[in-house]
Amino acid sequence: xxxxxFKALGAAYVIARDAEAxxxxxxxxxxASAGNHGLSVAAGALAFGARAVVYLADTVPEGFAxxxxxxxxxVVRQGAIYEEAMAGAAQAAKDNDWALLSDSSWPDYxxxxxxxxxxxxxxxxxxxxxxxxxxxxxFLQAGVGGxxxxxxxxxxxxxxxxxxxxxxxxxxxPALFASIKAGTPQVTTGPESKMGRLDCKEPSLIAxxxxxxxxxDFMLISEDDGATGSAACADAGYPTTPSxxxxxxxxxxxxxxxxxxxLTPASRVLVILSxxxx
Numbered sequence: 001x002x003x004x005x006f007k008a009l010g011a012a013y014v015i016a017r018d019a020e021a022x023x024x025x026x027x028x029x030x031x032a033s034a035g036n037h038g039l040s041v042a043a044g045a046l047a048f049g050a051r052a053v054v055y056l057a058d059t060v061p062e063g064f065a066x067x068x069x070x071x072x073x074x075v076v077r078q079g080a081i082y083e084e085a086m087a088g089a090a091q092a093a094k095d096n097d098w099a100l101l102s103d104s105s106w107p108d109y110x111x112x113x114x115x116x117x118x119x120x121x122x123x124x125x126x127x128x129x130x131x132x133x134x135x136x137x138x139f140l141q142a143g144v145g146g147x148x149x150x151x152x153x154x155x156x157x158x159x160x161x162x163x164x165x166x167x168x169x170x171x172x173x174p175a176l177f178a179s180i181k182a183g184t185p186q187v188t189t190g191p192e193s194k195m196g197r198l199d200c201k202e203p204s205l206i207a208x209x210x211x212x213x214x215x216x217d218f219m220l221i222s223e224d225d226g227a228t229g230s231a232a233c234a235d236a237g238y239p240t241t242p243s244x245x246x247x248x249x250x251x252x253x254x255x256x257x258x259x260x261x262x263l264t265p266a267s268r269v270l271v272i273l274s275x276x277x278x
Contacts, residue, residue: 001043004276005036005244006123006147011101012044013119014112018099019048028053028098032086033068034060034143035197035243036275037103042071053098055089057081059192081192083201104144104204113146114206120150127270128158135270137164137263139254140215141246143200145176145207147274152214163270164216166261168250170195171220175203176211180218195226197243197275217261225249230277239277247271 001008011031018024024045030053031041038054045052052073056065058080065075078088086102093100105113138155140148145167152165169177172193178186185203193199211218221229226242229249233240242249248271254261263269 001047003036003039003043004278005039006120006272006274007036007040007103008043009040009119009122010103010116010146011037011040012047014101014115015041015044015048015050017115018050024048024050026050028096029101030089030093030096030098031055031101031103032057032082032089034082034199035064038064038068038073039071041101042068042073046072053089053092055085055092057085059196081201082199103146104200104202105206107205110206113204117146117150117206120147121154123147123272124151124154124158127272128154131270133268134159134162136162136267137166137251137261138270139166139168139247139250140272141168141195141198141243141250141274142176142207142211143169143173143198143243144202144204145211146204147272148176149204149207149210149214151272153210156214164262165214166217166219166250166254167211167215168219168221168246170198170226170246171222173199173201174220175201176208177218177220179203179208180212193226194223195241195243195246197241198246219250219254219261221246221249221253225253228252233273234277238273240273241275241277244273244275244277245271248273 032055142148170193172190230245
């Protein structure tokens with residue numbers, strides 16, 4: 001779809017499923033986005049005769065808003081942070097009888113994000129099919145946790161307990177880390193992260209439940225770690241953003257004390273670059 005991100009497998013998949021059931025044509029889908037999720041909603045709506053309205057916080061660059069408009073979406077600015085934009089989208093859905101299509105989940109909102117995460121399984125299914133040996137480790141970057149949870153679930157199905165699954169978040173947005181530590185969902189605070197796609201202060205409840213079951217470790221990386229990771233990916237010929245390369249950044253940071261996560265020279269490590277460099 002030319003979106004340059006794993007998110008193409010998510011919201012557009014939900015809209016495709018609705019179209020298959022005869023529910024998408026003429027429907028308005030509304031969401032908030034810190035990045036690529038909004039593009040998936042917009043592209044899916046365009047492909048299946050629906051309409052997309054995307055709420056953006058003030059911190060999201062206008063260049064991204066223009067990309068959304070290029071896919072036919074209406075852009076609405078609301079709030080200083082993602083969570084405030086999401087509140088605006090949820091209220092608009094109620095006021096206008098629109099379909100709210102978030103990539104996160106919360107009490108009484110599970111069905112669409114669950115279907116969305118099913119779409120993410122394709123990425124991991126393809127990776128498993130192409131790997132000649134079981135990896136010893138997977139480093140999975142997380143915002144609200146949807147991609148990480150889907151990948152971890154399929155990895156456990158394919159490889160059982162043979163693979164150590166490590167979830168990586170920015171230390172400015174430790175939503176999953178803090179929730180696992182507390183044993184209950186947490187709303188966290190922190191400065192704005194340059195790993196903007198991962199700068200989510202509250203976890204998806206579906207993702208949190210899955211990762212509590214499937215992940216072995218949760219780690220935080222600094223802004224400098226994120227920049228180092230994306231630079232190393234670019235040097236290797238795989239240009240990505242600090243968000244897209246955060247799993248690899250986690251691996252590089254873990255090498256400073258490899259015994260903590262059981263890394264050795266013989267380790268086979270899978271990382272996912274989740275978006276191209278913008």
